[in-house]
Amino acid sequence: MKPPEKAFSEYLASRNLKMTPQRRLILETFIQADGHLSSEELYTQVKSKDPSVGQATVYRTLKLFADSGIAEAVDFGDGLLRYELRYGQDHHDHLICDECGRNIEIVDPDIERLQEELARRYDFVLRRHKMYLFGLCKECRGKNQ
Ligand SMILES: [Zn+2]
Ligand SMILES: [Zn+2]
Structure with a gap:
């Protein structure tokens, strides 16, 4: 590369x-x-x-x-x-905290594979995807309780 x-x-x-x-x-x-x-x-x-x-x-x-x-x-x-x-980087998805904006980068091989299977089922060829899951991180949950 x-x-x-x-x-x-x-x-x-x-x-x-x-x-x-x-x-x-x-x-x-x-x-x-x-x-x-x-x-x-x-x-x-x-x-x-x-x-x-x-x-x-x-x-x-x-x-x-x-x-x-x-x-x-x-x-x-x-x-x-x-x-x-993005160039030369491994793919990752994101867990994002609504409260503090913390971004946790994640890759789960099972989720990646499921996406491929889903695309196949709909006769679709995936080129790329972005997954953002929004919620509260551990620290921010602690503050609110
Ligand atoms: Zn992914
Ligand atoms: Zn947070």
Whole structure:
């Protein structure tokens, strides 16, 4: 598998765009953060490394990450769009706490297999899926009781 920087450069070239130092920095920062970032959060981290990078540039670059398959938008249901690294990553699903927003990444082989079986039953070929289960984490349940 190509490194993400190469994959992103190729995507940019296909759209007649260039891998600029700013885009490279934004990509590096996004990969290092290794989490679920809103454009605001990514901008804060990028700005701490290079204050000359504007918020609009970070926002547009994040859109390019999503369009190129480098990143994927994840919606935790709190109105804030976050992005996670998708390129070269193992698949995982999410348990999300309604109270504190904690995101627990999970993969269950049985659930994955059931999804494939379900798709087969409906003569459907799965390409991808996202599963978000919402509820209360252990800590937040403790607080409310
Ligand atoms: Zn899954
Ligand atoms: Zn919680």
